[in-house]
Amino acid sequence: MIHIRGGNVYDPANGINGEVRDIWIDGGKIVEAPPVPPGGVDVIEAEGMIVFPGGVDMHTHVAGSKENVGRKLRPEDHREHVRSRSGFLRSGSGYTVPSTFLSGYLYAEMGYTTVMEAASAPLMARHAHEELDDLPMVDKGLLVTMGNNHFIMDCVARGERERLRHYVAWLLEATRGYAVKIVNPGGVENWKWGRNVASLDDGVIGFDGVTPRKILESLAGASRDLGLPHDIHVHGLNLGQPRSAATTRETAAALDGRGSHLCHLQFLSYRGREEGHTFRSGAGPVAEAVRAAKDLTFDVGQVIFGQATTMTSDGPLEFSLHQLTGHKWVNDDVEAESGGGILPVVYDRKSRVGAEQWMTGLELFLLIDDPWRLALTTDHPNGGPFFCYPQVIRLLMDRDYRAEILASLPPKCLEGALLPDLTREYGLYEIAVITRAAPARMLGLRSKGHLGAGADADVAVYDRVNVDGTACRCSRFASCRRALSRVRHLVKGGRWVLRHGRIVEEVQGRTFYVAPGYDPALESGLREYFEQTYTVSFDNYAIVDEEIPGGEVISCGEKKRNGSF
Amino acid sequence: MSERVENVICTFCGCLCDDIIVEHDNGKILKVLRACANGQGHFREYDPSPRSPRLRGKEVSWEEAYAGASAILRESHSPLVYGLSSAVTEAQRRAIEFADRLGAVVDSTSSVCHGPTGLAMQGVGEPTCTLGEVRNRADLLLYWGCNPAASHPRHFARYSTAKGKLTPEGRRDRTMVIVDVRPTAATKAADLFLQVEQGRDFEVLAALRALVKGRPVRGESIGAIPREILISLAGRLKSCRYGVAFMGMGLTMTRGRDLNVAELFSLVSDLNDYTRFSVIPMRGHGNVAGADQVTTWQSGFPFAVSFAQGYPQYGPGEFTAVDFLARGDADAAVIIASDPVAHFPRRAADRLRTIPTIVLDPVESLTAAEATIWMPTGVAGIDTAGSSYRMDGVPLRLRPFFKAARPSDEEVLARLIEEVRR
Numbered sequence: 010m011i012h013i014r015g016g017n018v019y020d021p022a023n024g025i026n027g028e029v030r031d032i033w034i035d036g037g038k039i040v041e042a043p044p045v046p047p048g049g050v051d052v053i054e055a056e057g058m059i060v061f062p063g064g065v066d067m068h069t070h071v072a073g074s075k076e077n078v079g080r081k082l083r084p085e086d087h088r089e090h091v092r093s094r095s096g097f098l099r100s101g102s103g104y105t106v107p108s109t110f111l112s113g114y115l116y117a118e119m120g121y122t123t124v125m126e127a128a129s130a131p132l133m134a135r136h137a138h139e140e141l142d143d144l145p146m147v148d149k150g151l152l153v154t155m156g157n158n159h160f161i162m163d164c165v166a167r168g169e170r171e172r173l174r175h176y177v178a179w180l181l182e183a184t185r186g187y188a189v190k191i192v193n194p195g196g197v198e199n200w201k202w203g204r205n206v207a208s209l210d211d212g213v214i215g216f217d218g219v220t221p222r223k224i225l226e227s228l229a230g231a232s233r234d235l236g237l238p239h240d241i242h243v244h245g246l247n248l249g250q251p252r253s254a255a256t257t258r259e260t261a262a263a264l265d266g267r268g269s270h271l272c273h274l275q276f277l278s279y280r281g282r283e284e285g286h287t288f289r290s291g292a293g294p295v296a297e298a299v300r301a302a303k304d305l306t307f308d309v310g311q312v313i314f315g316q317a318t319t320m321t322s323d324g325p326l327e328f329s330l331h332q333l334t335g336h337k338w339v340n341d342d343v344e345a346e347s348g349g350g351i352l353p354v355v356y357d358r359k360s361r362v363g364a365e366q367w368m369t370g371l372e373l374f375l376l377i378d379d380p381w382r383l384a385l386t387t388d389h390p391n392g393g394p395f396f397c398y399p400q401v402i403r404l405l406m407d408r409d410y411r412a413e414i415l416a417s418l419p420p421k422c423l424e425g426a427l428l429p430d431l432t433r434e435y436g437l438y439e440i441a442v443i444t445r446a447a448p449a450r451m452l453g454l455r456s457k458g459h460l461g462a463g464a465d466a467d468v469a470v471y472d473r474v475n476v477d478g479t480a481c482r483c484s485r486f487a488s489c490r491r492a493l494s495r496v497r498h499l500v501k502g503g504r505w506v507l508r509h510g511r512i513v514e515e516v517q518g519r520t521f522y523v524a525p526g527y528d529p530a531l532e533s534g535l536r537e538y539f540e541q542t543y544t545v546s547f548d549n550y551a552i553v554d555e556e557i558p559g560g561e562v563i564s565c566g567e568k569k570r571n572g573s574f
Numbered sequence: 575m576s577e578r579v580e581n582v583i584c585t586f587c588g589c590l591c592d593d594i595i596v597e598h599d600n601g602k603i604l605k606v607l608r609a610c611a612n613g614q615g616h617f618r619e620y621d622p623s624p625r626s627p628r629l630r631g632k633e634v635s636w637e638e639a640y641a642g643a644s645a646i647l648r649e650s651h652s653p654l655v656y657g658l659s660s661a662v663t664e665a666q667r668r669a670i671e672f673a674d675r676l677g678a679v680v681d682s683t684s685s686v687c688h689g690p691t692g693l694a695m696q697g698v699g700e701p702t703c704t705l706g707e708v709r710n711r712a713d714l715l716l717y718w719g720c721n722p723a724a725s726h727p728r729h730f731a732r733y734s735t736a737k738g739k740l741t742p743e744g745r746r747d748r749t750m751v752i753v754d755v756r757p758t759a760a761t762k763a764a765d766l767f768l769q770v771e772q773g774r775d776f777e778v779l780a781a782l783r784a785l786v787k788g789r790p791v792r793g794e795s796i797g798a799i800p801r802e803i804l805i806s807l808a809g810r811l812k813s814c815r816y817g818v819a820f821m822g823m824g825l826t827m828t829r830g831r832d833l834n835v836a837e838l839f840s841l842v843s844d845l846n847d848y849t850r851f852s853v854i855p856m857r858g859h860g861n862v863a864g865a866d867q868v869t870t871w872q873s874g875f876p877f878a879v880s881f882a883q884g885y886p887q888y889g890p891g892e893f894t895a896v897d898f899l900a901r902g903d904a905d906a907a908v909i910i911a912s913d914p915v916a917h918f919p920r921r922a923a924d925r926l927r928t929i930p931t932i933v934l935d936p937v938e939s940l941t942a943a944e945a946t947i948w949m950p951t952g953v954a955g956i957d958t959a960g961s962s963y964r965m966d967g968v969p970l971r972l973r974p975f976f977k978a979a980r981p982s983d984e985e986v987l988a989r990l991i992e993e994v995r996r
Contacts (some may be wrong), residue, residue: 072871074967080870084696084888087874093884100674100885102874108886109871132704135961135969139663140871159739201711201816203850328846337699338843341967342852344706352699544706544733548581549592549970555959556971 010035010047011505013498016055016470019441020062022450022459026438032060034466037503041462051505053498055470061441063122063467063501064398065458067448068242068272068308069389071112072144073129073137073151075320078339079106079351079390083318086353097515105318105353105390109143115396117146117507120469120496122518123449123457126151127242127272127388128192128322130347131158132545134184135552141520142558146501148457148465148518152242153184154322156191156224157198159345160538162216165227174231178527179535181237183551185522185560187452188239189232192322193246194224197348200325206246209259221246222263229267235525236565238453240268240306244277248326251281254291258298265302270451273310273388274299275370288362292372293427299377306451307377308384311370311401313393314358320391324348345542356393364418368428374405375431380439384448398444399494405435440493454521454563470498519559576604579975584613585660585860585955588965589726589733601976610727617956621936624979625950636981642947644993646930647676650906652882656895657912658869659683659862661934662960662972665983666861666868669910672991674872674881679904682865683858683912684877685894690826691855692866692876693890694835701842703818703852704966710738714814717752718838719775719824720856723759729856730763740815749810753778754824766807771798776830779837782808786844812848819853857965859912861954864963899925907931908990910983913939932990934983949986952978960984 013032018025033040070076080087080103087102092111094100101111116124124147129137131153141149155161155177164173177189195213196206202214209222225243232241245260247253257277264271271277280291299305319330324340327350331338339351356363370392377383385402389395404411408431415429423429435443449458456465471493499507506514532547539547554560576599583592595607596617606617627639634642647653655673658666659682673680684692694700708715715734722729735745752764753775761767770778774797781796785808794801811817819842825834838853845851857863866876873879873886878893880886891897895914898904899922906929915923916939926941933945942948952958955972957979963969 077867077871080874081692081866081876082696082699084875087886087888091885091887094674094881099671099872100881101872102886106874108874132968135971136867136963136967139667139961139969143667143871201707201850203846331699331843332847337697338701339695339699340701340703340846340852342703342707342850344704344710542706542710542739544704544709545968545970546581546592549583553971556961 010049011051011053011466011500011503012046013053013055013060013468013470013500016058016060018060018460019437020460021438021442021446023461032460032468034468034500034503037466039460039462039464039466053470053505057473058497059437059471059493061120061469061471062445062458062460062464063469063499064120064444065448065452065454066116066121066124066386066395067384067452068127068386069124069395070127070320070391071124071389072109072126072140074133074341075128075349075351076106077140078341079318079320080108082337082339082351083353086316086318098512105316105394109140110145113145113147114512117499117501117512118495119396119398120471120493120499121147122467122499122501123148123454125149125187125452128152128154128190129184130154130322130343130349131180131184132343132346134186135556138185138520138552138557145515145517146506148521150187150521151185152188152190153181153186154190154192154347155180155228156194157347159542161228162198162213162219162224165219165223166216170227170230172531173227174234175527175531177228177231178235178525179531181522182524182527185520185552185557187522187563188237189228189241191225191228191241192244192347193248193326194221195219196221196246197322197324200328200348201342205325208256209246209263225260225264226267229264229269233268237523237525238563238565239451240270242270242272244272244321244323248276248323249279251279251288253277254280254295257295261298261302261305265304268304270306270308271299272308273386273391274307274373275310275312275366275392276388278369278373279365288365290365290369290372290426292369292376296373296376306382306384308386308448309370309373310386310388310392311374312356312363312366313387313397313400314356314363314367315393317354317356317393318351318390319354320349320351322347322349324350326350327352330354344544358414358418361419361422364422368422368426371404371411372427372431375433376427380442381447381450383443384451385443402440402493406440408432408434466500466503468500469496472497517559519561520557521561521563522557523565524562525565575599582975583955583962583970583972584609584616585962585972586612586616587726587860588857588863589729590860590962590964590970591728591732592970596975598975612727620953620956622957622976622979627950628948630946639947639949640989640993643932643990646906646932646946647990647994652903652905653678654895654898654904654907655680655910656907656914657683657910658865659859660911661983662861662954662958662962663864663868664960665910665987666865667872668984668987668991670869670872672908672987672994675991676994677881677884679880679882679893679898680869681879681893681895681898682869682877683862684866685890686896686917687823687858687862688826688855689877689890689894690832691835693832694839697832698836698839699843700839701846701852702854702966704968705733705854705964707816707852708733708818708854709736709741711740711816712818713741713748714810714817715748715750716811716817716819717750717760718819718821719754719828720820720822721754721758721760722820722856725822725858726856749814751807768799768803773829774798775825775828775834776837778804779834779841783837783841783844786812786841786848811845811851814849817845817849817851819851820856821853822856854966861962863965863967864961867963867967896922905929909933909935909941909945911935913941915941915944934986936980950980951986952980952982958982
């Protein structure tokens with residue numbers, strides 16, 4: 010049993026806002042305080058410290074074929090960013106694309122205990138799971154890309170709604186996936202012809218009558234019909250382009266009422282200042298549209314100034330970045346399913362575009378007033394490394410700090426911009442919402458993101474005094490914002506794995522996936538489809554239980570509406 | 575009664591053909607269907623017998639072998655871990671952990687094969703695709719410095735001349751161009767064979783890049799190929815629907831090495847300004863692609879990694895096994911599933927003969943025969959489960975159909991890690 014004594018607890022899912030509470034842990038779960046404290050209790054003295062549920066990163070790229078190609082592509086990224094092995098802990102390297110063990114340690118040190126790998130082609134899911142197995146300290150799951158899948162687009166073309174639903178269920182189980190990911194629906198298939206889609210009603214080459222809109226609607230329907238714990242997870246059209254804000258407004262309108270999560274919204278919220286000309290933040294109109302679409306949730310994908318490695322299934326996007334920047338470019342077309350690309354970038358605060366992107370993200374954070382529909386992400390490593398989340402938290406909590414950075418941006422960017430006038434500051438409670446409670450709720454992970462009895466015992470304890478012993482210098486806030494940069498104590502699954510800033514135990518997390526069930530009659534048709542289409546036989550495609558040592562099925566059922574478990 | 579197993583995966587080469595049929599009885603393989611000659615050998619030479627490890631030529635118990643290995647590793651100040659390419663991913667993961675905890679240099683057979691391909695990719699990127707896009711989409715195939723007819727015999731039938739979604743007529747729907755320094759078994763099948771003068775691939779590739787971009791190229795011929803033919807080839811490359819280039823040792827292991835490959839990768843990148851084009855390196859051993867993957871996800875770098883300083887350092891030319899051995903820097907070696915004594919340049923192989931070596935291999939290779947300790951292990955895909963990565967990065971699960979009579983590489987390495995941590 011573990012007793013976390015006297016900390017200021019922030020547990021928004023249970024309405025606790027900084028009150029001094031004790032947390033009791035037994036058998037990997039949060040429990041009620043025992044009437045008589047038993048002997049042999051490990052006590053974590055948390056007086057004056059901040060107690061949060063373990064962090065939940067709902068959209069990150071930390072494992073799988075794209076992430077690993079990014080690592081291989083960039084020795085220059087790793088050279089000066091290394092960690093030595095120490096005791097039982099493994100060594101590692103990488104800044105924007107850290108190696109797997111290092112990534113696990115960095116998440117733990119930041120107080121995060123659950124991460125969702127946000128994209129793998131089904132054919133590459135086995136690879137993603139093997140890396141996730143080498144990502145210690147956190148529980149995890151995998152989103153599987155389906156927005157350009159030939160079988161699905163055939164079903165959409167023929168209007169076979171039921172067959173599509175069974176296939177989605179089969180595919181999630183075969184890949185041990187957690188949810189349906191859609192990336193630039195139709196656009197990635199068209200890229201295999203050297204093209205893209207620019208609007209929701211553009212055609213997909215080779216699939217009669219199929220449009221991005223129909224793919225989105227069909228998969229949203231299948232996902233809700235199956236009762237998946239997490240709605241379709243959508244990377245929309247025209248990402249990164251000045252017309253993206255307009256497309257995002259249309260997409261939000263099309264998906265409202267169907268249930269969807271729109272990811273890294275920042276990258277899809279730009280507009281041209283004058284028709285099609287320069288590049289400006291479109292956070293205002295996007296925030297307005299998404300405020301109205303009550304059934305949708307979002308994560309931001311904030312940009313961090315400095316190096317980043319873009320990696321996405323959106324193949325045509327990476328190619329246009331290659332044409333724009335000339336940087337080394339990787340593309341990977343995946344048979345009958347998906348595609349992708351990788352390209353290093355730098356977000357330079359002296360560049361107009363970089364500055365606009367940075368402002369766009371913060372404007373979305375500050376304009377969308379319901380934190381329960383918002384999650385903090387950097388779309389790691391696309392916007393910047395995940396371990397920069399504390400920097401984003403500080404930007405949200407401290408408008409003086411924002412002003413300091415704003416003053417260093419190109420003055421042209423500030424003309425007519427919204428951000429300089431946004432005075433909102435997040436409090437720790439809201440931070441706990443967007444980094445814990447809200448993402449857990451969006452993912453449908455009921456035992457994550459809160460500290461009520463029955464929750465997984467993932468608890469992060471932050472100290473006002475920094476881990477290196479220096480005093481925390483903030484005085485304006487009731488609680489310390491800098492302290493959130495590094496956890497003082499971390500309990501993961503009921504084990505006190507990080508003490509006084511040092512990892513004392515390496516633990517292996519679980520892998521969450523869904524098994525919604527499908528009609529076995531589907532399989533004979535699939536067998537034939539595989540022979541015609543794939544270079545892998547049907548028998549060798551699906552992942553088996555032995556391959557997922559920490560696998561845990563999350564049950565499907567009636568989808569709980571936004572705002573309640 | 576013999577048993578028949580379908581869709582068995584052959585781990586001989588990077589094609590990982592997964593449609594093999596094996597008939598076996600009483601622990602013996604009777605018949606292997608669909609496999610090429612290489613694959614037939616892989617299955618038919620399988621030795622199911624339990625074997626004892628050997629320590630300095632004498633058969634010993636496994637405990638004695640571990641004790642001997644432990645003594646070697648404790649004495650060593652600068653160990654080398656090498657091989658990996660025929661081991662399953664699970665064993666590779668253990669091998670990198672082993673090297674990390676030991677403070678060793680770790681390198682895979684990539685460094686004597688497609689290592690330059692990795693360097694080229696790190697320099698200029700790599701537009702690639704899975705083999706299914708070759709089957710379903712590609713209407714132009716460009717082979718450069720490789721001979722699949724010998725190295726990957728089923729490549730043509732399974733992927734590049736197979737009937738697919740946009741290629742219903744198979745071979746007839748495709749144009750095949752082969753560039754090599756000499757005619758080979760594969761070149762007969764080509765629509766166009768260009769014989770390039772040895773050592774001048776880079777020039778030809780550079781000329782093609784210029785021609786693709788519409789820049790002038792001087793000279794009547796480049797690398798012994800008439801300019802007019804290159805002009806027409808550039809036009810064909812630009813006007814195909816979906817092109818795929820394949821490349822092999824003819825580019826990586828001849829003068830220019832990674833520069834040759836980078837020039838081909840750049841040509842392929844450039845072609846995407848006009849049409850769609852991808853490149854797939856023809857990887858050799860069954861899971862050499864997996865070795866790159868695992869080494870990268872655990873350390874950040876694909877091969878030639880030193881953990882001697884406590885953290886991963888990347889050093890092609892420094893920590894590549896041949897260089898590390900030839901310089902005399904290794905004072906012990908753990909060789910996993912490869913035969914460097916047979917394949918390395920003499921100076922490196924000689925060094926291996928003078929230092930203590932621990933060899934994990936199902937077969938008694940030349941390296942195993944001369945090893946201080948030989949640990950005979952199981953064969954992945956026959957008696958051991960695990961995953962392997964195809965040359966295009968597609969991961970497959972190997973399903974054993976025999977019960978193992980020997981420990982797996984993974985088990986042996988796990989035990990060696992225990993010995994090191996003690």
